Amino acid sequence: MKFVHITGGPRRALAAALACAALLVALAAGCGSQKQVPATVNTFASVGRTIRSGLGLTEDGMVIDNRLITYKQGSLRGVLPAVEPAVVSRGNKDLKRVAITIDDGWNPDMRIMKLFKDEHVPFTAFVIGGRGVAESHPQFVKAMADAGGEVCSHTMSHYVMRGKSEDFVMNELWGCQRIITNVTHVVFPYVRYSGGAYDKPALDWAGREGYWVVNWTIDTRDSTANPQVDAQVNGTLAGLTNGAIILCHWGGHNTYDVLRRIIPEIRKRGYELTNLTGLFEGTPYLLKGTATSGGKKTGK
Ligand SMILES: [Zn+2]
Numbered sequence: 001m002k003f004v005h006i007t008g009g010p011r012r013a014l015a016a017a018l019a020c021a022a023l024l025v026a027l028a029a030g031c032g033s034q035k036q037v038p039a040t041v042n043t044f045a046s047v048g049r050t051i052r053s054g055l056g057l058t059e060d061g062m063v064i065d066n067r068l069i070t071y072k073q074g075s076l077r078g079v080l081p082a083v084e085p086a087v088v089s090r091g092n093k094d095l096k097r098v099a100i101t102i103d104d105g106w107n108p109d110m111r112i113m114k115l116f117k118d119e120h121v122p123f124t125a126f127v128i129g130g131r132g133v134a135e136s137h138p139q140f141v142k143a144m145a146d147a148g149g150e151v152c153s154h155t156m157s158h159y160v161m162r163g164k165s166e167d168f169v170m171n172e173l174w175g176c177q178r179i180i181t182n183v184t185h186v187v188f189p190y191v192r193y194s195g196g197a198y199d200k201p202a203l204d205w206a207g208r209e210g211y212w213v214v215n216w217t218i219d220t221r222d223s224t225a226n227p228q229v230d231a232q233v234n235g236t237l238a239g240l241t242n243g244a245i246i247l248c249h250w251g252g253h254n255t256y257d258v259l260r261r262i263i264p265e266i267r268k269r270g271y272e273l274t275n276l277t278g279l280f281e282g283t284p285y286l287l288k289g290t291a292t293s294g295g296k297k298t299g300k
Pocket of ligand 1: 103104154158193194195
């Protein structure tokens with residue numbers, strides 16, 4: 001058995017225990033101060049071990065609401081159950097929901113983070129592991145998670161994952177995941193390759209490792225040269241449809257101004273803003289839909 005599912009009473013007890021652990025960590029880290037969060041939060045790990053042994057959890061962790069929560073240190077490879085390889089560019093078409101996904105992390109515009117928090121906008125972030133992003137700025141990863149973001153792997157190097165060796169792609173996937181999870185203690189079953197590009201081996205390897213490759217439905221065009229805010233806003237709104245995945249970037253062109261305008265308008269048009277977990281409700285692309293006891297199973 002790779003990990004356990006927690007439901008009902010034990011789940012509530014666990015949620016309380018996790019909240020307690022988070023509080024202890026916050027206190028240990030200097031709550032409210034500007035102190036940097038270390039790359040590996042050892043305090044959390046030791047608290048986690050205590051909770052884990054008390055609840056009889058496995059080393060790999062447990063699944064709660066599409067999250068694998070783990071206190072595992074080092075390589076995380078093998079913690080996710082294998083899935084059928086798939087590139088997902090849209091969520092559930094029967095639900096009037098859209099999701100904002102926000103990528104990279106170079107030169108992040110922190111007004112966006114404040115906007116998400118102030119407007120209670122769920123989001124999913126695909127963050128780069130290396131290249132001066134997550135590894136160098138664990139506090140940025142923590143800020144995303146604290147703002148309610150689902151923080152997912154966008155590979156270590158942001159190189160195009162075509163024609164690469166298996167070892168190279170494994171290091172890209174799991175290296176980035178390890179850096180994120182050292183801070184968040186959470187693994188989501190999603191990866192986005194640079195530029196949305198991949199080849200068949202890279203897609204197959206992602207599935208085998210338990211990741212769906214998530215691309216997008218609507219591009220805000222904030223990574224193109226000299227975009228105009230009005231055109232970006234109008235183009236994004238014109239593409240709205242049930243289950244749409246919107247692409248933007250922490251350091252994109254006009255991203256803050258575009259989001260500031262589209263968020264209220266999306267809601268006004270009757271769409272619920274959600275994260276990928278919410279967008280994929282009723283689809284196979286959820287961890288809780290695939291993970292069972294008895295070892296690795298493919299997605300269903
Ligand atoms: Zn990117």
